[in-house]
Amino acid sequence: MKALVYKSTGSWYVVKNEVHQTFNARIKGVFKIDEITSTNPIAVGDEVEIEIENTAENTAVITNIYDRKNYIARATPHHNKERHIIASNLDQLLLFATLKEPRTSQGFIDRFLVASEAFHVPPVIVFNKADLYKKKEMQLFEERKNMYVEIGYTVLLTSMQTGEGADDLKNILLNKTTLISGHSGVGKSTFINAIVPELKLRTRDVSGWSGKGMHTTTFAEMFDLPFSGRIIDTPGLREFALTDITQQELSHYFPEMRERLSECQFNNCIHVNEPGCAVKKAVENGKISEERYISYYNILSSIEDKNY
Numbered sequence: 532m533k534a535l536v537y538k539s540t541g542s543w544y545v546v547k548n549e550v551h552q553t554f555n556a557r558i559k560g561v562f563k564i565d566e567i568t569s570t571n572p573i574a575v576g577d578e579v580e581i582e583i584e585n586t587a588e589n590t591a592v593i594t595n596i597y598d599r600k601n602y603i604a605r606a607t608p609h610h611n612k613e614r615h616i617i618a619s620n621l622d623q624l625l626l627f628a629t630l631k632e633p634r635t636s637q638g639f640i641d642r643f644l645v646a647s648e649a650f651h652v653p654p655v656i657v658f659n660k661a662d663l664y665k666k667k668e669m670q671l672f673e674e675r676k677n678m679y680v681e682i683g684y685t686v687l688l689t690s691m692q693t694g695e696g697a698d699d700l701k702n703i704l705l706n707k708t709t710l711i712s713g714h715s716g717v718g719k720s721t722f723i724n725a726i727v728p729e730l731k732l733r734t735r736d737v738s739g740w741s742g743k744g745m746h747t748t749t750f751a752e753m754f755d756l757p758f759s760g761r762i763i764d765t766p767g768l769r770e771f772a773l774t775d776i777t778q779q780e781l782s783h784y785f786p787e788m789r790e791r792l793s794e795c796q797f798n799n800c801i802h803v804n805e806p807g808c809a810v811k812k813a814v815e816n817g818k819i820s821e822e823r824y825i826s827y828y829n830i831l832s833s834i835e836d837k838n839y
């Protein structure tokens with residue numbers, strides 16, 4: 532029978548069938564999946580075929596995996612070329628960011644957006660902790676919101692304290708499978724607890740955990756929402772993999788650059804020192820934000836040039 536993977540620990544999987552029965556499953560046999568090298572054969576969000584092993588103990592074996600619509604991966608720490616699939620079959624990525632306690636850097640947000648473009652999963656950016664924003668942060672929020680909305684992204688302002696933005700956020704999650712990510716301390720667990728009350732995920736307040744200097748390897752887990760939809764929590768996840776992106780490709784993942792590429796004088800332009808560059812001209816004219824260009828340049832510099 533068909534089932535969906537809700538949790539993966541590497542050797543065991545929690546799966547649910549179409550009538551919402553839960554099984555602990557393991558893999559039988561060897562899977563050849565996609566054309567990618569990954570450290571894990573099966574991930575949260577995968578649709579799999581299972582055979583029940585023991586009805587009393589609710590155990591099953593996974594005998595097959597169906598094609599993935601998409602997936603998102605992180606780089607593995609010691610193996611730049613290898614990927615670890617975080618989750619698959621996603622409708623959207625939800626980035627939780629904050630402008631205070633702590634402030635999420637623009638660079639981090641833009642790297643997230645590049646990953647979402649590269650993996651072909653649309654992003655939504657949420658600025659949380661609105662209740663803490665004073666005039667300065669509100670001004671910054673408006674600037675960033677305008678900048679991102681202009682290039683086609685959805686931006687929300689929320690507060691888990693006051694409930695501001697909660698309805699808009701719920702509407703965005705409705706009927707979709709959403710992967711939530713963001714730095715530690717921005718309010719992801721607080722948010723998931725608020726929409727799935729019976730969960731009681733550990734938040735920083737409850738645990739008293741400082742979050743500093745601790746390396747926890749936890750696993751992605753999917754939850755059914757009380758209204759229709761699913762959310763995938765990714766505790767401990769730092770960043771998505773940008774490992775396969777070449778310097779040549781990078782500007783394709785900035786929508787405001789992508790639409791101007793054909794106007795660059797050289798078709799292999801990387802928009803740094805080339806004459807007749809339409810991207811640099813747009814930055815000079817204020818049509819492309821300088822902050823976005825800086826993010827582009829920083830990511831470009833971090834990519835090994837595979838052409839040389």
Ligand SMILES: Nc1nc2c(ncn2[C@@H]2O[C@H](COP(=O)(O)OP(=O)(O)O)[C@@H](O)[C@H]2O)c(=O)[nH]1
Pocket residue numbers: 659660661662663689690691692693713714715716717718719720721722733734735736
């Ligand atoms: N003032 C304020 N605090 C919040 C808000 N959302 C979460 N927090 C607090 O921020 C801290 C970190 O939240 P947590 O959900 O554990 O963050 P996570 O690491 O992203 O899962 C906790 O003390 C929360 O109570 C918010 O909207 N406003």
Ligand SMILES: [Mg+2]
Pocket residue numbers: 719720721733734766
């Ligand atoms: Mg958390």
Ligand SMILES: [Zn+2]
Pocket residue numbers: 795796800801802803805807808809810811
């Ligand atoms: Zn150019």
